[in-house]
Amino acid sequence: MLLLGPLLIPLITAVLTALLTRHERARRYVSLAGAVALLACAIGLLLAVMQEGRQSVALGNWPLPYGIELAADALSAALVLLTALLGFAVLLYAGRWQEARDTAGMYPLLHGLLAASSAVFLAADLFNLYVWFELMLIAVLGLFVLGGGQRHAEAAFKYFAVSMLGTLLMLGAVGMIYGATGHLNFSALRMAAQQPELAGVLPVYVVLLLLAFLLKAGAFPLFTWLPASYHTLPTPILALVGGLLTKLAVYVVLRLLGDVFVAIPGVLLEALGWLAVVTMVSGVLGAAYHWDVRRILAFHIVSQIGYLLLGIALASPAGAAGTSFFLFHNILVKANLFLIAGLMWAAAGHHDLRRMGGLYRARPFLAVLFLLSALSLVGVPPTSGFWGKFMLLREAFAQGHFVWGGAALAVGLLTLYSMSKIWVEGFWKPHPNYSSDHAAALAPLPRTAYAVVAGLSLAILILGLFPQPFVQYVEMATAAFWPARGML
Amino acid sequence: MSLILMLAISIAVAAGVLLVLSRDVFRLIVGLAVLGSATNLIVFAAARPGGLIPAVIEAGATQLPAAAANPLPQALVLTAIVIGFALLCFALVLGAYLVRQGGQQNVDRLAAAEPAATDPVKPPVLEQ
Amino acid sequence: MSHANHSEAGGPTYLWLAAVPLSLFLLLVWGLSRHDLPWHVDTPWVPSLGLSLAFRIDGLGALMLALITGIGTWVFVYASGYLAHEPRRGQLFTVLILFMLAMIGAVTADNLLLLFLFWELTSITSFLLVGFNHEQAEARAASRQALLVTMGGGLAMLGGLVLLGQMAGTWTLSGIVAAGPTLANDPRLPYALVLVLLGAFTKSAQFPFHFWLPNAMSAPTPVSAYLHSATMVKLGIYLMARLDPAFNDLLFWEVMLIGSGTVTAVWAAVLALRERDLKRILARSTVSALGTMTLLIGLPSAGAGLAVVAFMFAHALYKAPLFMVAGNIDHATGTRNIGQLMGLRRAMPWTAAAAVLAGLSMAGLPLSFGFVAKDIIAVAKAESEIFTLVSYATVLVNAVAIAVAGVAAVRVFWGPLELPRNQVHEVSWRMLLPPLAIVFLGMEFEFFPALADPLLLAAARSIAPGLGEVSLSAAYDLEALLSATGITALIGLLFFLAWDRMHEALHTLNRFDRYGPAALYDRLLHGLARIAAWHTRHLQHGRVSGYLQLTLAALLSMGMFGWLHTNSRLELTWDWPDHAWAWAVACLLLVAGAAAAATLRTRIAVLMASGLVGYGSAVLFLFAGAPDLALTQFAVETVLVVVAASVLPHYGTAPLQQEPLRASSGVLAAAAGIGVFLLLxxxxxxxxxxxxxxxxxxxxxxxxxxxxxxxxxxVDFRALDTLGEIAVVAFSLLAALPLLAGLRKGRVP
Amino acid sequence: MTPRSTLLMQSARPLYWMLLAAALWILLRGHNEPGGGFIGGLLAVAGSSLLAIILGIPAALRLQPLAPLPLAMVGVGLAVLSGLAGALHGLPFLTHLWTGIGLSTVMLFDLGVFFAVWGALTGYVYALVDAGETAP
Structure with a gap:
């Protein structure tokens, strides 16, 4: 049941919170209880995986590959735990968040999103994976329109219109891969894909499937839905969506290329590498353009996706380990930055850097927390971001991909450019409307929210200062499924 | 797989793409619905259907005859139809809301979340 | 500076913090007296990434440590006086301590990543220190400039270090130095060295990255004295010196260092003449000195190693006091403009004394350690036959140094007092003692060279292992004096006397400013903003049809790329289904529906036509052995009619606009159709x-x-799919509730 | 009010019950013949929509076991519960159990599907019918 928990607990919580339409307080408590239970279950799952190795369940007790399988290995168990942690943090933060108040739908939708995310990490069946992506899509759409304003609806529409293309492509590709192999289960697909008569022809469909997930991941130039919509979400929700969603798709790409369709032609991986580089640069340029903190951070998601894809394109255990470490780091840091952006908004009264300022004087502790996360995003040692970036850089150079590695470094500088913009304009510059004494008295920040940010920052700090166990963990986790590609 | 089905699916896809690229909110949504139907057919066609015998075990028999249709893609398509329908309902309502609330039928003029820039290098300020 | 309020702010002065560097300094002295160099420590940290807390202190490291902690002690004392009026001094001291630790780490780290870590930490702490007066726009701009330039260089250096590490197969600096000669033929070496040098050049403000240092003078003066003269800017020099034994023989290395060093030294000297602000003059001359150091490292002779360390040492001992003098003057008069400063010696006798003594050293005149250093440099240059052009350049550079010393030490203190007497006052002892103490220290080394000799020689030997026995005491014969300083001193004197006239003359250089590196930096920033705007506005324009077009085009072209790079088989086979006529009807319905939906002009008609696609599929399902699907599709289409009938009125009643078929849409649609056909x-x-x-x-x-x-x-074999599916259905309603509520409320203004 | 619409109003309820019965029949026979929870659910939606359009939403709501959203959510909950029954016996989630008289957790699962579809789509229909009256 440990394997089902991460899916069922949030799903049941979602149902319960949706049924408690008239009891605001009860809804919050049920929601928190669900988040705690999910966290406990995820920890249990991780421990089980570490002790007993890969966990797998065949639903309905039907033999595989006929039934549906859910499975957790070291990588997915850790990501489920991260999802649970993030869900808990965000729900705690959102408790009394002014932007997200009076929205009966928020809790069930957030839990629905958590259920779908965990299920994506655990799915070991291609069609099942598609179903969970659909659940995620509808939950996110619901979260978009929660505010009920014109901009929310427009954002939802843009998000929907473009992502739907990816969804349909995914469905079509899944269907065709089934048609070609006769299988949906990951292990069965891996076996089938290596049959000599299929090995050459299957990649045609695998490419389509990967494209669908690249769209969901926000790779260049398929990311237009992301910066068009993300900034309209209330901050707590944005933290979960922005921290998690695109990374789910990256995880799937990693899983598919590393575990399922291992015989992809090298030229396609090469192409993926260049795509990663362009994604990195394009995202960071978008971030350099914007002045709205949320939009800067949203574009940075795109840029970081580039790094994640780069590690996959390197197609080696070390590259995959780099991507996995980067994934952990990025989920935490990106979510935390969005949460901090929310606190900045609460303290300075605006999201646009031209309309805010004075936060360094008014909120020195918030400034320190921001600095930590920002430096981590830039990849300054010894923050979590550096280790992931270094693992990717080292592997890129070792393989002779100097341009890829160089681009990763240059993008780091551009990331520094926009992070220092937030720091200089938001924290150092005096507030355009208030004197620095006034800004301090503007609004008391919600204490729980502050505590959540501090807690996440602590996690980031630990990941930065003591990376060894985590690096070892991802190396072990990826070695478990990433085949030695030299053999192929 | 029958050529005629392949052609029909391809034409439906092309028509769907044309609709999706339309400037009209409603046409766009219908386009996605058409593309969705075509995609369902792709999944269905992937199993190379051709026979007429449904995947139902006859009274007296204990298993499907070999000539029966492949039941798995049918189940997948059924799931996909339902999901697609749920999303279509949402999309129709979303479109209606956009048109009513913003009075805008043109998908290229949805500028509340992404207003057009006026400054040469800086983006416009979003008022929340 | 925010010195309008001259009353001391309450709270602690943090004078006791000076005990931190002092105790570290004493620890170093004690260690040097008891243990032979080099010292090693190695503790694992992230073994998987090759990172360990590996520290190695040799002569060069010990010299740097002595500067960092020794000068640091006095800087902390000075800062406690200088910041007496600053309510936020606690923050400044915190960052200053952090900076000191980062510096200590950087000059002792033996692991490449560890070096990079501390290197970046100095950049960040420097950023925070330069931007300390962050309510002023120029301080913010200067700190960001320093950050971007030095961290940009740092990132390049990381790339270079990783390359070096991979080439040498080791992640320690000492290992790379040891492996250095064997790397000479590796084609990657030039790239690696250029990248590493980018880091060193940006940090040590070498041309063309020299511009950030004068701007960083918006930092409080203790910070300038510490970071921007005595320690941080020497970090690049330190790294080059550290790597020099490995690459000394490479022509490439020599040319890079000597070339860049010479250009930097000369150009900065010229620019120093253009400044009016005392601190900026000193900053320019610091850049010039750093150029000289780079040049010296590039010289192949063993004596050059000694020259570098001697000059580095001397420079720290005179430049830090001079900055403190500038800070005192600023503190006392409220200005640093040399045009307004005259005759301060009566009001500020102690500051004047410190200035004169430091100036002596800077000018390389006898009685100072600067004189010793200059002597050694001259010997080094003579040893290695350098281009004549370079020697001429050094004469100019030295002459300007003398002139700058004159301006800072003599000019502002002599002559009649320009400012009202009662406004100018001597500063507190905490600001006087440090500069005096450091200059006296410098003189002591001149008279008792034995005090500094062992350290400097040890440092020189880490750069130039082949250095023989030498004595550091300068020869006091007239000939040497004349040859070493005579001509330069004369030119320097001329420069000093003609300072104002040259200043005027150099104004004409202004017109070249917009081609200079500083302008280039600004233009790069503007260019970045413009490129970012151009890029983002073209990709993220807000038009949905554009997004969809781009996405479809990208998917199609990338899909085609995949198709072309994999094996595909295309053979048309004719197989007929059992009920071909029914299939034909169904497909006809499908095609007709799709085509009609794409062309019809009223919403209801479009909807009905799209329904035909559904009904067509239903018929197909029925005749393909899928009655469940047929039933489902029929039922779905029927309920869709109900839903659509009630939602359509909200779209308004006006007919749909006719949209001319755009070529791009047509191409995309055709490509999609053909693509799907090929795949099938x-x-x-x-x-x-x-x-x-x-x-x-x-x-x-x-x-x-x-x-x-x-x-x-x-419901059984794949029930989990169905669970997900009904969750989607239920969530779809949940998601739509706010929209439905909005529709029910009607038009909201 | 025209006689025809009176007739329509009177026949609405019987029609609804007929449709609901058909829906349940389709639901139950689904395991062995074409049909099942989803198609059954859609039929029920058709019935409820008829009722809502002719007799108004309150009337339709009265004849539904729960309001739309709770009904949909209960449907999802039922499906989960049916899967948990097997888990109580130590079997994996969604392992279906059968009693001697032909009742099984499969039916519970299919009922969950039925409710989810019925609830969610009537939720759309009612809200839209309601909003239709304010539509321009």
Missing amino acids: VHLSNLPVNGELAEWFGRTSLAEARGRNVVNVII
Whole structure:
């Protein structure tokens, strides 16, 4: 049941919170209880995986590959735990968040999103994976329109219109891969894909499937839905969506290329590498353009996706380990930055850097927390971001991909450019409307929210200062499924 | 797989793409619905259907005859139809809301979340 | 500076913090007296990434440590006086301590990553220190400039270090130095060295990255004295010196260092003449000195190593006091403009004394350690036959140094007092003692060279292992004096006397400013903003049809790329289904519906036409052995009519606009259709694997007790899919609730 | 009010019950013949929509076991519960159990599907019918 928990607990919580339409307080408590239970279950799952190795369940007790399988290995168990942690943090933060108040739908939708995310990490069946992506899509759409304003609806529409293309492509590709192999289960697909008569022809469909997930991941130039919509979400929700969603798709790409369709032609991986580089640069340029903190951070998601894809394109255990470490780091840091952006908004009264300022004087502790996360995003040692970036850089150079590695470094500088913009304009510059004494008295920040940010920052700090166990963990986790590609 | 089905699916896809690229909110949504139907057919066609015998075990028999249709893609398509329908309902309502609330039928003029820039290098300020 | 309020702010002065560097300094002295160099420590940290807390202190490291902690002690004392009026001094001291620790780490780290870590930490702490007066726009701009330039260089350096590490197969600096000569033929070496030098050049403000240092003078003066003269800017020099033994023989290395060093030294000297602000003059001359150091490292002779360390040492000992003098003057008069400063010696006698003594050293005149250093430099240059052009350049540079010393030490203190007497006052002892103490220290080394000799020689030997026995005491014969300083001193004197006139003359250089590196930096920033704007506005323009077009085009072209790079089989086979006529009807319905939906002009008609696509599929399902699907599709289309009928009025009643067929849309639609067709043809050629279907057919009744296999799959074999599916259905309503509520409320203004 | 619409109003309820009965029949026979929870659910939606359009939403709501959203959510909950029953016996989630008289957790699962579809789509229909009256 440990394997089902991460899916069922949030799903049941979602149902319960949706049924408690008239009891605001009860809804919050049920929601928190669900988040705690999910966290406990995820920890249990991780421990089980570490002790007993890969966990797998065949639903309905039907033999595989006929039934549906859910499975957790070291990588997915850790990501489920991260999802649970993030869900808990965000729900705690959102408790009394002014932007997200009076929205009966928020809790069930957030839990629905958590259920779908965990299920994506655990799915070991291609069609099942598609179903969970659909659940995620509808939950996110619901979260978009929660505010009920014109901009929310427009954002939802843009998000929907473009992502739907990816969804349909995914469905079509899944269907065709089934048609070609006769299988949906990951292990069965891996076996089938290596049959000599299929090995050459299957990649045609695998490419389509990967494209669908690249769209969901926000790779260049398929990311237009992301910066068009993300900034309209209330901050707590944005933290979960922005921290998690695109990374789910990256995880799937990693899983598919590393575990399922291992015989992809090298030229396609090469192409993926260049795509990663362009994604990195394009995202960071978008971030350099914007002045709205949320939009800067949203574009940075795109840029970081580039790094994640780069590690996959390197197609080696070390590259995959780099991507996995980067994934952990990025989920935490990106979510935390969005949460901090929310606190900045609460303290300075605006999201646009031209309309805010004075936060360094008014909120020195918030400034320190921001600095930590920002430096981590830039990849300054010894923050979590550096280790992931270094693992990717080292592997890129070792393989002779100097341009890829160089681009990763240059993008780091551009990331520094926009992070220092937030720091200089938001924290150092005096507030355009208030004197620095006034800004301090503007609004008391919600204490729980502050505590959540501090807690996440602590996690980031630990990941930065003591990376060894985590690096070892991802190396072990990826070695478990990433085949030695030299053999192929 | 029958050529005629392949052609029909391809034409439906092309028509769907044309609709999706339309400037009209409603046409766009219908386009996605058409593309969705075509995609369902792709999944269905992937199993190379051709026979007429449904995947139902006859009274007296204990298993499907070999000539029966492949039941798995049918189940997948059924799931996909339902999901697609749920999303279509949402999309129709979303479109209606956009048109009513913003009075805008043109998908290229949805500028509340992404207003057009006026400054040469800086983006416009979003008022929340 | 925010010195309008001259009353001391309350709270602690943090004078006791000076005990931190002092105790570290004493620890170093004690260690040097008891243990031979080099010292090693190695503790694992992240073994998986090759990172360990590996520290190695040799002569060069010890010299740097002595500067960092020794000068640091006095800087802390000075800062406690200088910041007496600053309410936020606690923050400044915190960052200053952090900076000191980062510096200590950087000059002792033996692991490449560890070096990079501390290197970046100095950049960040420097950023925070330069931007300390962050309510002023120029302080913010200067700190960001320093950050971007030095961290940019740092990132390049990381790339270079990783390359070096991979080439040498080791992640320690000492290992790379040891392996250095064997790397000479590696084609990657030039790239690696350029990258590493980019880091060193940006940090040590070498041309063309020299511009950030004068701007960083918006930092409080203790910071300038510490970071921007005595320690941080020497970090690049330190790294080059550290790597020099490995690459000394490479022509490439020599040319890079000597070339860049010479250009930097000369150009900065010229620019120093253009400044009016005392601190900026000193900053320019610091850049010039750093150029000289780079040049010296590049010289191949063993004596050059000694020259570098001697000059580095001397420079720290005179430049830090001079900055403090500038700070005192600023503190006392409220200005640093040399045009307004005259005759301060009567009001500020102690500051004047410190200035004169430091100036002596800077000018390289006898009685100072600067004189010793200059002597050694001259010997080094003579040893290694350098280009004449370079020697001429150094004469100019030295002459300007003398002139700068004159301006800072003599000019502002002599002559009649320009400012009202009662406004100018001597500063507190905490600001006087440090500069005096440091200059006296410098003189002591001149008279008792034995005090500094062992340290400097040890440092020189880490750069130039081949250095023989030398004495550091300068020869006091007239000939040497004249040859070493005579001519330069004369030119320097001329420069000093003609300072104002040259200043005027150099104004004409202004017109070249917009081609200079500083302008280039600004233009790069503007260019970045413009490129970012151009890029983002073209990709993220807010038009949905554009997004969809781009996405479709990208998907199609990338899909085609994949198609072309994999094996595909295309053979059209003719196989007819059992009820071909029914299939034909169904397909006809489908095609007609799709085509009509794309062309009709009223919403209801478009909707009905799209319904035909559904009904067509339903008919097809019915005649393809899928009655469940047919039923479902029929039911869905029927309910859709109900939903659509009630939602359509909200779209308004006006007919749909006619949209001319755009070529781009047509191409995309055709490409999509053809693509799908090709994929399906490809698929039709593959063999069918009916393993799953066969198993379901066998197991359905026997084990799952159902005859309708499709339904059994849905509720049993693959029930998890269905669970997800109904969750989507239920969530779809939940998601739509706010929209439905909005529609019910009607038009909201 | 025209006689025809009176007739329509009077026949609405019987029609609804007929449709609901058909829906349940389709639901139950689904395991062995074409049909099942989803198609049954859609039929029920058709019935409820008829009622809502002719007799108004309150009337339709009265004849539904729960309001739309709770009904949909209960449907999802039922499906989960049906899967948990097997888990109580130590079997994996969604392992279906059968009693001697032909009742099984499969039916519970299919009922969950039925409710989810019925609830969610009637939720759309009612809200839209309601909003239709304010539509321009």
